Amino acid sequence: QQAYGCDKRPVVRADPAEARPLTSNPLHAIEDIVTLIQDETDGVPIRTVKSFMTKIPSVVTGTDIVQWLMKNLSIDDPAEAMHVGSLIAAQGYFFPISDHVLSLKDDGTFYRFQAPYFWPSNRWEPENTDYAIYLCKRTMQNKTRLELADYEAENLARLQRAFARKWEFIYMQAEAQVKIDRKKDKTERKILDSQERAFWDVHRPVPGCVNTTEMDIRKCRRMKNPHRVKKSVYGLAEEATQSQSPVHTPLQLCRKGTKEDVKKEILFLNTQLDRHCMKMSKVSESLISYTEQYMDYDPFVTGQEPPNPWTSDDPSLWDLETSKEPGLQRVKKWGFSLEEALKDSAGQELFLKFLESEFSSENLRFWLAVQGLKRMPQQEVAQRAQDIWAEFLAEGAPSSINLDSHSYERTNQNLKDPGRYSYEDAQDHIYKLMKSDSYARFLRSNVYQDLLRKKPETEQGRRTSLEKFTRSVGKSLASKRLTGLMQSS
Numbered sequence: 001q002q003a004y005g006c007d008k009r010p011v012v013r014a015d016p017a018e019a020r021p022l023t024s025n026p027l028h029a030i031e032d033i034v035t036l037i038q039d040e041t042d043g044v045p046i047r048t049v050k051s052f053m054t055k056i057p058s059v060v061t062g063t064d065i066v067q068w069l070m071k072n073l074s075i076d077d078p079a080e081a082m083h084v085g086s087l088i089a090a091q092g093y094f095f096p097i098s099d100h101v102l103s104l105k106d107d108g109t110f111y112r113f114q115a116p117y118f119w120p121s122n123r124w125e126p127e128n129t130d131y132a133i134y135l136c137k138r139t140m141q142n143k144t145r146l147e148l149a150d151y152e153a154e155n156l157a158r159l160q161r162a163f164a165r166k167w168e169f170i171y172m173q174a175e176a177q178v179k180i181d182r183k184k185d186k187t188e189r190k191i192l193d194s195q196e197r198a199f200w201d202v203h204r205p206v207p208g209c210v211n212t213t214e215m216d217i218r219k220c221r222r223m224k225n226p227h228r229v230k231k232s233v234y235g236l237a238e239e240a241t242q243s244q245s246p247v248h249t250p251l252q253l254c255r256k257g258t259k260e261d262v263k264k265e266i267l268f269l270n271t272q273l274d275r276h277c278m279k280m281s282k283v284s285e286s287l288i289s290y291t292e293q294y295m296d297y298d299p300f301v302t303g304q305e306p307p308n309p310w311t312s313d314d315p316s317l318w319d320l321e322t323s324k325e326p327g328l329q330r331v332k333k334w335g336f337s338l339e340e341a342l343k344d345s346a347g348q349e350l351f352l353k354f355l356e357s358e359f360s361s362e363n364l365r366f367w368l369a370v371q372g373l374k375r376m377p378q379q380e381v382a383q384r385a386q387d388i389w390a391e392f393l394a395e396g397a398p399s400s401i402n403l404d405s406h407s408y409e410r411t412n413q414n415l416k417d418p419g420r421y422s423y424e425d426a427q428d429h430i431y432k433l434m435k436s437d438s439y440a441r442f443l444r445s446n447v448y449q450d451l452l453r454k455k456p457e458t459e460q461g462r463r464t465s466l467e468k469f470t471r472s473v474g475k476s477l478a479s480k481r482l483t484g485l486m487q488s489s
Helices: 028-035 062-072 078-090 126-138 150-162 169-181 185-202 216-226 259-274 278-294 316-322 328-334 340-343 345-357 361-374 378-393 405-414 423-442 446-453 465-488
Strands: 013-017 018-021 047-048 055-061 094-096 110-113 229-231 237-239
Touching: 028 062, 028 078, 047 094, 055 062, 055 185, 062 078, 078 094, 110 185, 126 150, 126 169, 126 185, 150 229, 169 185, 328 340, 328 345, 328 465, 340 345, 340 423, 345 361, 345 423, 361 378, 361 423, 378 405, 405 423, 423 446
Parallel strands: none
Antiparallel strands: 013 018, 047 055, 055 110, 094 110, 229 237
C-alpha cells in the first residue's frame, strides 16, 4: 500500500494478533505483501488445476487475490483492491498464465507468482542480447504455449538484423539453454517458462502497455495518454506523435464525450469510409510505368543526345531547345500529358495552331492569359483581371469560353476583389476541358503524327560551328587548287 500512495503508514496483517511495519523501500513493501499472499497458512491457496487432458500447476485465481487484499489490507471497495493488485502485477510479482498484459482481474483467471530470482529488487538490467536469446530459445522449443506472439516475432526479426554479426553467438547461447531446460522436470520447466516470459513482459511489454521499468518522467507521462505509445525497434514502448483524428483525441480520456464529440466522430468515420483507397500493387505499377516513361529524359540514367553543353564543347542542345523545329525526343514528350505539351514553347504553339483549326483557340488563350496574370506586378493585376473578363467571360465577349455555372459564379464573386488567383476555378475547368477533349484529338491529328514520323536527326547530321567552318575552309582551298591546276594546264 505504500507504493499505492496511502498517507498513513500501512501495516500488513496476516494475523490480527501480529503486525509488522513495512520497510521504506516501495519494492520491499510490495515484496512483503507478496510473501504474505503466498503464506502456506494465512495466504492464498496455491493449487494445481486439472483439466480434461492436462494439469495447470501452481496457480491462483484473480478473485482469490482480490479477496485476500480486501481482507488483509482493510480495503472495502473491490475496485480499489483490483487497482492495488494491478500495481503489484505491473511489477511482475504475479502474472496471468494465458495473457501478456500484466493486470489483475476479479474473476476466475489463473495467475502464477513470480520466482524471487526475477523480482525487480534484484536490480536486473536486461540487454537486447538477452532478449534476443530468449526469443530465439522460444522458437527452438516446439510447444504451442511457447509460440511467439506477433509483436515478439517482429522484435525477433529486428534484433536479428541489428545483431547480424553476432547472431551465431546468440543462437549458440539459446541452443545451450534449451539443452539445460530439457534436463529439468516437466512441471518445473513449465513453471519456469511462464516465469521467464512474465519477466520479459515487464521489461519488454506488449505494445500499448506502459513499461514500469522506465524512470524517465517524459516516458512515464504516457500513462495519461496511452494512445501516444508506439513500438520501438526492440519492443520497448516509445512516445509517438499525437493522433489528429477526433476518434483518438486524448480529451476523451479525461472527460465524457458530449453530443458534439460524437457528431465529430461520426463525421470523421464517414469520411474515412468514403475515402478512395488504392491497392499497393496499383501504386507500384503506376510508379514503375512513370519511371519507365521518363527514363530517356533523365540525364542520370540515360546519356543525352546531343551532350550537355556545360560538360562538352557542343552547344547543339541549346540550339535544339530554341529551335522552331523540335527533335523527335522532344515531340514524344508532348504525348505524355497536356502539361508537358504546354511547358514546351514549340508544343504550346503547335497545340494553339491545332485549336485554331478547330475554332476553339479561345480556351488555350484564356488559360495562357490567366497564367500571365499570376506573374504580373500587383499594381497591374486588377486592370488585367477586368480585361480578361471582358475578353472571355463578359456578355457578348469577342472570345467567349464555355464555362459551367458554378465556376462562372465563383469567378464573378472573386472579381469583386480581384487578385492573381481570381480565375483559379475557371482556369481549372478549361484545363480539364482541353485535356479530355481537344488534347486527345491533337495527339491523333496529322499535325502531331507527321512530327512523330519525321526521321530523327543522325549523329552525322549534327554539325557544330567549328565543323561547318572547317568544311567551308576545305571547300575554298580545294577550289583554289583546282583553279591553279586548270591555269597551269
